[in-house]
Amino acid sequence: MKEIIVWLIHTPAGTIGLVAATVALFTKKGAALHRKSGTFFTISMLIMLISGFIAAFLKESTGDMLLSVVVLYTVFTAWLTVHHKKNETGFLEQLALVWIISVGIAAFFMNFSEREVGTPNLYLFWASFAVVCAMGDVRNLYLSGLSGIQRVIRHVWRIGFSLIWAALAFTDKIVKMGGSNVKEMPEEQMLYIVAVPTIFILIIILYWIINILFFSRKKFGSYGG
Secondary structure: OHHHHHHHHHHHHHHHHHHHHHHHHHOOOOOOHHHHHHHHHHHHHHHHHHHHHHHHHHHHHHHHHHHHHHHHHHHHHHHHHHHHHHHHHOOOHHHHHHHHHHHHHHHHHHHHHOOOOHHHHHHHHHHHHHHHHHHHHHHHHHOOOOOOOHHHHHHHHHHHHHHHHHHHHHHHHHHOOOOOOOHHHOOOHHHHHHHHHHHHHHHHHHHHHHHHHOHHHHHOOOOOO
């Protein structure tokens, strides 16, 4: 059952998400094609993550389940950021805050209960990440929604974070199709496989953040009216 979910739902959805994200990254921001590809990315990622959570549950992988709900949160809140008009929030933003706080609390306690080598530090990372996200959500709610550059930056970094994990998941599936397993590879080879897509996406996201902050402030300053 798990393999059916992974190969018939999870992997195809992730592939569509990566294609849609590529189109969105290299098209004019705010244009019709950018918005449509962004919608395809969001829907595909939600399908990929929900199916991934189910597969992780079936194989009793707590770490993968936690990763699924964290990335599901970043995709969802990235979409929410541009779904509303500027300076507008609603029940879904409040729900997202409760969501990430719950994830952070769960990860914090998992940090003390998990005995697998190396895993506790990972849970502590997710707990810390949840705190950072929750602080951003509280600020967003306090201001009744962001506008202009702040709004765009919130959308970009959350999409970028989500895209990194989508790319890593895609890489993992490609490796498995070749009859290998990333977790069983030599450390240097695994680092190379993980680093290439991560660094590539980080460069693109940093480019857009720098471009928005220093070269396109006027263009994005009134975004989302």
